Amino acid sequence: MEKTTKKAVILLSGGLDSATTLAIAKSKGFKCCAMTFRYGQRHSIEQKCASKIARFFEAEQLFFDINPAVFLHSALTDKSIKVPTNRKIDSSKIPITYVPARNTIFLSYALAFAESIGAFDIFIGVNATDYSGYPDCRPEYIKAYEKMANLATAAAIQKKGRRYKIHTPIIKMSKAQIIKTGTKLGVDYSLTHSCYNPDKTGKACGKCDSCQLRLKGFTEAKLIDPIRYAK
Amino acid sequence: MEKTTKKAVILLSGGLDSATTLAIAKSKGFKCCAMTFRYGQRHSIEQKCASKIARFFEAEQLFFDINPAVFLHSALTDKSIKVPTNRKIDSSKIPITYVPARNTIFLSYALAFAESIGAFDIFIGVNATDYSGYPDCRPEYIKAYEKMANLATAAAIQKKGRRYKIHTPIIKMSKAQIIKTGTKLGVDYSLTHSCYNPDKTGKACGKCDSCQLRLKGFTEAKLIDPIRYAK
Numbered sequence: 496m497e498k499t500t501k502k503a504v505i506l507l508s509g510g511l512d513s514a515t516t517l518a519i520a521k522s523k524g525f526k527c528c529a530m531t532f533r534y535g536q537r538h539s540i541e542q543k544c545a546s547k548i549a550r551f552f553e554a555e556q557l558f559f560d561i562n563p564a565v566f567l568h569s570a571l572t573d574k575s576i577k578v579p580t581n582r583k584i585d586s587s588k589i590p591i592t593y594v595p596a597r598n599t600i601f602l603s604y605a606l607a608f609a610e611s612i613g614a615f616d617i618f619i620g621v622n623a624t625d626y627s628g629y630p631d632c633r634p635e636y637i638k639a640y641e642k643m644a645n646l647a648t649a650a651a652i653q654k655k656g657r658r659y660k661i662h663t664p665i666i667k668m669s670k671a672q673i674i675k676t677g678t679k680l681g682v683d684y685s686l687t688h689s690c691y692n693p694d695k696t697g698k699a700c701g702k703c704d705s706c707q708l709r710l711k712g713f714t715e716a717k718l719i720d721p722i723r724y725a726k
Numbered sequence: 727m728e729k730t731t732k733k734a735v736i737l738l739s740g741g742l743d744s745a746t747t748l749a750i751a752k753s754k755g756f757k758c759c760a761m762t763f764r765y766g767q768r769h770s771i772e773q774k775c776a777s778k779i780a781r782f783f784e785a786e787q788l789f790f791d792i793n794p795a796v797f798l799h800s801a802l803t804d805k806s807i808k809v810p811t812n813r814k815i816d817s818s819k820i821p822i823t824y825v826p827a828r829n830t831i832f833l834s835y836a837l838a839f840a841e842s843i844g845a846f847d848i849f850i851g852v853n854a855t856d857y858s859g860y861p862d863c864r865p866e867y868i869k870a871y872e873k874m875a876n877l878a879t880a881a882a883i884q885k886k887g888r889r890y891k892i893h894t895p896i897i898k899m900s901k902a903q904i905i906k907t908g909t910k911l912g913v914d915y916s917l918t919h920s921c922y923n924p925d926k927t928g929k930a931c932g933k934c935d936s937c938q939l940r941l942k943g944f945t946e947a948k949l950i951d952p953i954r955y956a957k
Contacts, residue, residue, distance in 0.1 A: 559793050565835050567842035589880040596838035599878045603834040604796055607827035611798035636877040643870035647830045647862045649820040 502614035503662075504605045505529045505554065509544030511687045511709060512665060515677035516620035517552050519664045522680050525616060527554040530605055534597070535563025535572045540697050544688040551686060559604055569594040571691060578692040580702035589628050590704060592691055598631035602640055606659065610650050618662045624669055637661050670712025678718060685721035698725040733845035734893075735836045736760045736785065740775030742918045742940060743896055746908035747851035748783050750895045753911050756847060758785040761836055765828070766794025766803045771928050775919040782917060790835055800825040802922060809923040811933035820859050821935060823922055829862035833871055837890065841881045849893045855900055868892050901943025909949060916952035929956040 503525035507513045520527050531545040542558070549556035563572050570576040570591045579591065598621065605617045621632040630636060644659040645651040651659055665673050677684065689709045690699035699706050701724040713720040734756035738744045751758050762776040773789070780787035794803050801807040801822045810822065829852065836848045852863040861867060875890040876882040882890055896904050908915065920940045921930035930937050932955040944951040 557795060559796070560791070562790050564788060565790070565838040565842060589884065593880050595841035595880070596834060596875075596878055599874070600831070600834040600838055603827060603831040607796040607831055610826035611796060630880055630883050631878045633877070636874070639870070639874035639877050643830070643867070643874045644827075646864070646867040646870050647827055649824050649826070649861055652861050653820065 500524065500526055501616060502526045502528060502612060503616040503618055504609045504612075504614050505618040506601050506605055506620065507531050507545045507549060507554075507556065508620075509541035509548065509687060510620070510689050510705075511670075511677070511684060511712075512620035512622055512673060513545075514548045514620075514682050514684070514687045515665055515673050515680070516618050517548065517554060518677055518680035518682045520616075520618045520662070521552050521554070527552065528608070528612065528614070529554045529556040530601070530608060531556060531558050532561055532601060532604070533558060534561040534566060534594075537571060537574060537578075537691070538693055540688050540693055544686055547686040551683060557608075561600060565600070566594050566597065578703050580692075580700065582704070584704055584707065586628050589630065592704065593629055596631070598629075598636075599640070602644075602661065606644050606648065609659065610648050613650070615650070615657050616660050616662060618664070621663050621666055622668065622670075622673065623666050632666070634663070634666060637663050637666070669715070670708050671715035674712050674716040674718060678716075683721075688722065694725050698723045700725055731755065731757055732847060733757045733759060733843060734847040734849055735840045735843075735845050736849040737832050737836055737851065738762050738776045738780060738785075738787065739851075740772035740779065740918065741851070741920050741936075742901075742908070742915060742943075743851035743853055743904060744776075745779045745913050745915070745918045746896055746904050746911070747849050748779065748785060749908055749911035749913045751847075751849045751893070752783050752785070758783065758849075759839070759843065759845070760785045760787040761832070761839060762787060762789050763792055763832060763835070764789060765792040765797060765825075768802060768805060768809075768922070769924055771919050771924055775917055778917040782914060788839075792831060796831070797825050797828065809934050811923075811931065813935070815935055815938065817859050820861065823935065824860055827862070829867075830871070833875075833892065837875050837879065840890065841879050844881070846881070846888050847891050847893060849895070852894055852897055853899065853901075853904070854897050863897070865894070865897060868894050868897070900946070901939050902946035905943050905947040905949060909947075914952075919953065925956050929954045931956055
């Protein structure tokens with residue numbers, strides 16, 4: 496395994512996927528700087544989890560605010576839209592929890608910040624296997640983003656041979672594989688949060704797509720999900 | 727010329743290039759929604775100009791704030807870095823006024839907002855001819871961005887045949903051509919601002935790269951620049 500003290504920028508939401516991605520980046524020897532976004536999400540539990548995870552992995556963390564006026568018609572940002580529950584997940588359809596071009600904005604902040612601090616490595620915990628409904632989680636999107644990033648930036652042009660790399664270490668893993676990988680790397684999943692629509696006490700609903708995938712992943716990994724679910 | 731009532735998203739800075747770009751979009755019959763960004767610029771004159779231009783062209787306008795912590799080491803955002811003056815402009819070198827991945831962040835907000843409002847047309851006033859120093863003003867960058875945008879978004883995948891188009895109508899024009907084009911379309915250039923480092927009264931310095939290119943453009947177009955310059 497590559498051991499370096501190179502800096503990396505990590506997109507950290509507070510969910511299971513990005514926590515595992517941070518653990519992987521750290522295991523590769525990167526000095527990690529986490530970026531967490533507030534963009535009018537339905538709740539702020541995820542952001543608190545992101546801070547706990549960043550502290551757990553001794554990563555620097557910066558928060559950024561995105562005006563939710565750019566993200567319309569998503570169940571994740573518009574409380575008038577109901578989060579679907581107990582549905583059979585059809586990964587060929589894009590769900591109402593899709594947020595317009597969200598990963599593109601996140602990666603663009605990461606790119607600017609990476610260039611600002613002299614980093615060339617960006618980690619994002621996208622996953623296309625369990626749930627391929629989101630267009631901005633697919634390998635072909637990431638490849639196109641990386642190509643664009645290396646045309647967009649002064650550092651990629653001036654520093655011959657240095658290229659921006661968008662790392663997606665869990666993109667092809669199943670949720671069970673992600674959980675097993677993270678567990679081996681010491682991720683404390685009690686610090687993470689995945690539910691789209693938790694109750695007021697912070698308990699996960701257990702019914703939304705994200706909860707369903709998480710619970711299925713823990714079952715398949717033969718591990719116990721340490722977070723609390725509403726009854 | 728195409729006459730439609732299609733919506734378009736326009737990146738509007740308050741400078742000469744984006745004002746002309748808005749005029750062109752409007753002349754093509756688009757219903758224009760302008761996006762203006764505050765990102766820790768040295769001054770706010772540009773933003774006030776952007777509002778005047780949006781009103782002049784009866785375009786809707788939205789402001790967005792970007793935490794300048796992502797944009798380090800640029801003379802446009804860091805007041806401790808001097809804006810170069812009276813220099814011979816070498817378009818093969820990237821100047822200190824370059825802001826890391828700025829256009830990528832701007833276009834990503836535009837993409838999210840376009841998807842949110844059901845628009846597929848985005849206009850940006852980049853220009854690669856007079857001043858090719860900025861990597862994110864080049865045609866190859868825009869082409870790569872457009873390709874990525876059409877992989878990133880639900881609307882491009884679900885609505886068969888609809889693709890995001892990044893319009894760059896002035897990308898290959900000289901500054902003189904831009905000014906002549908805008909003048910024909912009725913742009914009031916007294917409402918625009920180009921200087922990187924205006925004085926306290928708002929007068930342009932006449933010496934920075936941006937002022938030099940603007941002044942040369944007006945001279946070559948045989949037109950009078952209506953804005954005020956410091957003596």
